[in-house]
Amino acid sequence: MKKLHVLLLLCLFAACNEKGKDNNATDASYKDEQTFAQPDKAVVKHLNLTLAVDFATQQMTGKAAWDIDNVSKGNEIIFDANTLSIQKVTLGDDEKETKYSLDSAVKYKGQALHVAIQPDTKKVNIYYTTSKNATAVQWLTPAQTAGKKSPFLFTQSESILARTWVPCQDGPGIRFTYEATVTVPKDLMAVMSADNPQQKNAEGVYHFKQSHPIPSYLLALAVGDLAFKAIDNRTGVYAEPSVVEKAAWEFVDMGKMVDAAEKLYGPYRWGRYDVLILPPSFPFGGMENPNLTFATPTLIAGDRSLVNVIAHELAHSWSGNLVTNATWNDMWLNEGFTVYFERRIVEAVYGKKDAQMQEVLGRQELLHFMHEIGDTSRDTKLKGEYDGRDPDDAITDIPYEKGYAFLRTLEEAVGRDSFDVFLKQYFDTHAFQSRTTEQFLADVNSKLLKGDTAKANAIRIHEWVYGTGLPSNVAPTHPENFKAIDSLLAAWSQTGNATGFSKLVVNTNEKLYFISHLPENTDAAKMAVLDKEFRFTQSGNAEIQCAWYVLGIRYKYTPVDEPLKKFLSSVGRRKFLTPLYKELIKTPEGKVRALAIFESAKAGYHPLAVQSIGDLLK
Numbered sequence: 001m002k003k004l005h006v007l008l009l010l011c012l013f014a015a016c017n018e019k020g021k022d023n024n025a026t027d028a029s030y031k032d033e034q035t036f037a038q039p040d041k042a043v044v045k046h047l048n049l050t051l052a053v054d055f056a057t058q059q060m061t062g063k064a065a066w067d068i069d070n071v072s073k074g075n076e077i078i079f080d081a082n083t084l085s086i087q088k089v090t091l092g093d094d095e096k097e098t099k100y101s102l103d104s105a106v107k108y109k110g111q112a113l114h115v116a117i118q119p120d121t122k123k124v125n126i127y128y129t130t131s132k133n134a135t136a137v138q139w140l141t142p143a144q145t146a147g148k149k150s151p152f153l154f155t156q157s158e159s160i161l162a163r164t165w166v167p168c169q170d171g172p173g174i175r176f177t178y179e180a181t182v183t184v185p186k187d188l189m190a191v192m193s194a195d196n197p198q199q200k201n202a203e204g205v206y207h208f209k210q211s212h213p214i215p216s217y218l219l220a221l222a223v224g225d226l227a228f229k230a231i232d233n234r235t236g237v238y239a240e241p242s243v244v245e246k247a248a249w250e251f252v253d254m255g256k257m258v259d260a261a262e263k264l265y266g267p268y269r270w271g272r273y274d275v276l277i278l279p280p281s282f283p284f285g286g287m288e289n290p291n292l293t294f295a296t297p298t299l300i301a302g303d304r305s306l307v308n309v310i311a312h313e314l315a316h317s318w319s320g321n322l323v324t325n326a327t328w329n330d331m332w333l334n335e336g337f338t339v340y341f342e343r344r345i346v347e348a349v350y351g352k353k354d355a356q357m358q359e360v361l362g363r364q365e366l367l368h369f370m371h372e373i374g375d376t377s378r379d380t381k382l383k384g385e386y387d388g389r390d391p392d393d394a395i396t397d398i399p400y401e402k403g404y405a406f407l408r409t410l411e412e413a414v415g416r417d418s419f420d421v422f423l424k425q426y427f428d429t430h431a432f433q434s435r436t437t438e439q440f441l442a443d444v445n446s447k448l449l450k451g452d453t454a455k456a457n458a459i460r461i462h463e464w465v466y467g468t469g470l471p472s473n474v475a476p477t478h479p480e481n482f483k484a485i486d487s488l489l490a491a492w493s494q495t496g497n498a499t500g501f502s503k504l505v506v507n508t509n510e511k512l513y514f515i516s517h518l519p520e521n522t523d524a525a526k527m528a529v530l531d532k533e534f535r536f537t538q539s540g541n542a543e544i545q546c547a548w549y550v551l552g553i554r555y556k557y558t559p560v561d562e563p564l565k566k567f568l569s570s571v572g573r574r575k576f577l578t579p580l581y582k583e584l585i586k587t588p589e590g591k592v593r594a595l596a597i598f599e600s601a602k603a604g605y606h607p608l609a610v611q612s613i614g615d616l617l618k
């Protein structure tokens with residue numbers, strides 16, 4: 001996803017090496033506390049899903065037929081369920097009805113679904129209906145779409161929300177293949193994280209197949225008035241008809257990005273790579289659903305300036321989808337790697353300077369976040385400590401930017417060539433497996449550092465992974481790329497004259513840097529001068545709008561008031577909502593405004609965003 005930290009090293013590595021077995025499902029070396037499933041006893045292998053989508057009742061009804069491996073030959077298999085209504089459960093192809101029970105609900109996690117099985121049971125069929133409150137599913141009215149004529153539906157299963165629309169073993173350490181048959185209203189099209197249709201059919205019945213084993217958080221479905229446009233022979237975009245041309249123009253470099261990624265870390269193994277543009281309420285920048293990245297329309301800036309998010313989601317086809325974090329406490333393995341890989345793709349396609357500028361901005365965000373929560377907070381550790389908490393709380397700058405900083409530091413220590421060989425081998429050796437932090441560190445020790453303990457100690461690996469804050473040996477960034485902007489900022493501070501600046505501060509990275517480094521004595525009058533030069537208030541680039549509107553709120557620059565309200569009412573991406581609402585509630589009158597905007601806008605937000613912004617405004 002994109003949103004927007006030594007002693008026993010030797011023993012640790014030795015222990016990991018001993019346990020470095022490959023089949024995570026039966027790997028007893030770790031426990032995923034976020035799933036009720038006990039995959040070491042009975043585990044899913046393949047899903048055959050039949051679903052009917054009903055927009056009138058905002059429910060999905062169907063059957064999840066699971067092929068299972070009853071590893072322990074016991075009498076029970078446990079699934080995760082959350083707000084599902086289970087009608088019946090049967091076993092085998094002859095569908096003999098069996099007993100099942102649901103435990104009482106646990107906050108965030110939902111319920112354990114216990115199903116009675118026989119030692120030789122190979123298939124479990126669960127008949128169920130989703131609830132209107134299914135957190136993974138957002139039902140949009142026609143008014144909430146670009147076309148305004150048809151309803152829309154999309155799912156967001158990460159981190160542990162797949163269980164709100166499919167009874168499953170909902171942990172990233174458990175993988176399965178799937179096929180699905182989905183029935184939708186006849187004028188709409190369905191797409192999934194699988195091989196997809198490129199046209200609507202007359203029956204409204206769509207078949208899907210994902211032949212690679214994936215974890216449940218990559219199960220995804222979208223239904224709407226969709227059109228497809230190819231970019232080249234293996235990439236393309238899906239979007240509402242009024243958006244599809246713009247999207248294809250914006251993401252014209254997708255094929256080049258896939259080529260660049262393959263050159264770095266080996267073949268793209270999923271077949272096609274397409275992007276689906278969702279309506280604006282999508283709470284994230286993008287979600288790396290296999291074969292089909294789900295993306296926010298805020299990426300369509302009209303100038304191809306935000307394609308790095310596509311590079312990020314594409315990179316997840318290796319880091320995350322191919323080699324997956326075993327638990328959400330290991331999330332940095334998904335996100336830190338992906339930020340690293342994203343910047344390598346950006347460097348290959350757009351040049352080193354762009355990648356380095358994004359690195360500077362990323363580091364700035366990381367330091368800001370650490371400053372905010374305190375750099376001794378346990379939530380600054382790379383290896384997360386989220387047992388008993390909502391794993392969505394782990395989605396901060398830590399797994400992304402501290403993870404990135406650690407990998408950059410490793411790269412500096414061993415040299416880029418060695419690091420690339422290691423990463424390529426890592427993705428190849430562990431393809432379609434889930435890995436823990438400890439398993440990764442064992443690989444670093446044996447394959448990258450080749451047992452060189454002195455080097456491991458010099459890199460301070462243990463401190464990086466299990467310590468708080470940012471270790472002082474972090475690889476430096478390259479702020480010299482912004483030297484020219486720094487000079488302009490200095491001149492602006494002295495003279496208050498910005499004439500001609502807009503011709504010198506050109507790309508999005510430079511503009512974001514400029515806005516975020518404006519002096520503290522900025523006020524509404526000074527913002528007006530800058531706005532006259534840059535027209536930031538009217539920007540079509542959501543990153544710039546967000547950064548500028550935050551200052552507008554802070555310095556009471558009233559020309560942003562209406563555009564801000566419009567922005568908060570049309571965009572559901574949490575990366576933008578959170579800093580804007582946070583800035584608003586710093587003053588009592590701002591809080592009144594925030595509550596009013598939230599009340600009228602929340603119907604258009606995804607349940608995840610309603611929850612996090614609602615918590616913020618309490």
Ligand SMILES: [Zn+2]
Nearest residue numbers: 001002335338
């Ligand atoms: Zn990501």
